[in-house]
Amino acid sequence: MNTIIRTQDDALAWAAAHAASLNEGSTHADDAISVLGAAGFFRIGVPVELGGTGGSTWDAAEAIARVAEHSLTAAFVFWGQRCFIGYLLESDNEALRERSLPALLAGELAGATGLSNAMKFLSGIESLSIAATPEADGWRLDGKLPWVTNLRRSGYVVAAAVEPTDGQPPAVVAFFADTPGITRTDDLQLLALRGSNTAAILIDGVASGAGELIHADARRFLPRVRPAFLSLQCGMSIGLARACIGAAKASGSAVRAGLQSRIDALEAGLAHAIEELKEGLASGSFAEQAAPLFKVRIRLAGIVRQAMDLELDATGGRAYLVETTGEFARRWLEAAFVPVVTPSLTQLHGELVRQAALRAA
Template identity: 55%
Template sequence: MTTLQAQALPPDLVSWLDAHAQALDTGAEHASEVVPQLAQAGLFRIGVERESGGSGGTTVNAIEAIAAVARHSLASAFVFWGQRTFIEYLLQSENGGLRERCLPALLAGEQAGASGLSNAMKYLSALEPLQMHAAPLDAGATRFRLDGALPWITNLRPQGFVVAAAFDRPDNTPPAIFAVPHDAPGVKRSEDLDLIALRGSNTAALTLAGTEIDASWMIAADARAFLVRARPAFLGLQCGMSIGLARRSLHAVEASGPAVRAALADAAAALRRELDALTARLYEGVASGAFIARPAAQFEVRIGLAEIVAAAAQLDLQAAGGRGYLRSHDTWPAANDTARRNREASFVPIVTPTLVQLKNQLAEHRRSEAA
């Protein structure tokens, strides 16, 4: 199994995340600062080759970096996931010109990258049709008209973003994936969605109406083939959020008073063992490429991690006792962190693909195997 030392974050970033975690969860006042803060720490460069402006390492290193941020703020880790996933699409794209044009600003945090491919991932699993449409405007298909809407995309930073989305095409042409810049004509971002948590994640809906774009913005000409290759990184980077949040919740239990710690020690140790084992399985599958041919194995890991997050958050709440149910109390500032982590944990099962969708996919996979 693949093991990896936990990613260490710069002390100034840790201080910033801890100071703003509550505000990022409950409001958008500091939403514009997240991408620059993460970029200043060099986090977007992790897992990117040095020749491309990165700091080296692999996708697994990037997952660990997301986990490290999630220990302090899941809203920030969610933004990190969106940015790093878009970067991953560029790294896996055959469009070298697009990569060279967009990557420097993304790595430096000068532009936000958003993954609008949740709809496409559900399309890949036959859960829903594509909601975006591309029509060629010339015989050579060098320009396209884009139309459609996506109801939920994270890291649509108002100061500037580029979003990846999949579009069906006419005449039995395979769906394609395009990168769409925020300032293209016909691109409209909604107001931030009224989330119950993670409100500083710049999450909004996106509408394209008659947006014209040329082929230089195409990430992949065959969306299905690309998504099969990209899905392990998409889900793996997403799992970083669960890994980090579970680790932090278990750490809170271990840091509680002696009597509480003794009462919860066995349950916390069992969860820690399960977490470490699933994390190792995830890293091995991502590093070896095994999840490309065996996506169900990664679905199982994602489901298992979400269940561990839920159990760890409950232990966190038990360790805090009544203090963990207080909205605010100057005497027990850590109680706010406990409540926040429980709100964050409630998000993990519904992030696309949701646990219900994954469980349905696993059931279908098992039926197919039995047949």
């Protein structure tokens, strides 16, 4: 990467210029974290005394939204990086935090949230995929993480939940790319977002001890980090919806086609969802009741879908011509990812149904 990044605007310009490349292949995959880190994006919402610039989880989600307006792939790796940083902020393992946080904030080390499986485990959707066999000074880990993002080949650290074989509570641990027994597969052949360094991880006899422990009880830890996990993810939808609405507004045919009322209604709906997200984070209510956050995430995904349709209607046939499609085709493929990123909309709807049944019982 030859571009000099000094400001957040520089990083956003880089993301816009390389959005197609990041979406279609891996040419610039390893650069995104470096660019965002150099611009200080990963320091947003991190306490100043720990190397951050202060602020809240919402500030970090808004930063992800700003990036997503230009490239959902860059925003996706931003989400993974910022989630891992959040895990360290919530961990009691000061040694692990001191070891990893400076490089993560600077974008010199990639952080991956391998907790998608764990979030589904928390909702009773699936079992944990990594077994932890007790040994003299820790555990031996065996299993697989089938889908992990931000596995930059030059170096990464992953968070994962493990299931002890002796009946102890599930725990959350970290392991690094150079840990013996860790194998990163080739990149998954995704429909889009191919520059996100997304692959599977095979775990074979990995030694894990107190130095790698993020939290000893996953059932206590995961509800604490879930609000940030999902809220930061919502930033991706917010940014993509803004980009589509902006493109529709910029189209000369939008007003002629009578689309202004749809634009106004969609902008109002997006603003309302954002306010709900901000309020839930500020009050801490999402940690007490996850259902309202699930509903915001579902609503935002619907807004993205409506915004894509709006952009298509405003652009008309030009959106379907290769020479004039501009960024529409990329955003269309990016938008297809929003409903399926873990937890998927299907999983969220299922969990809401399950919770409603429990309340009724």
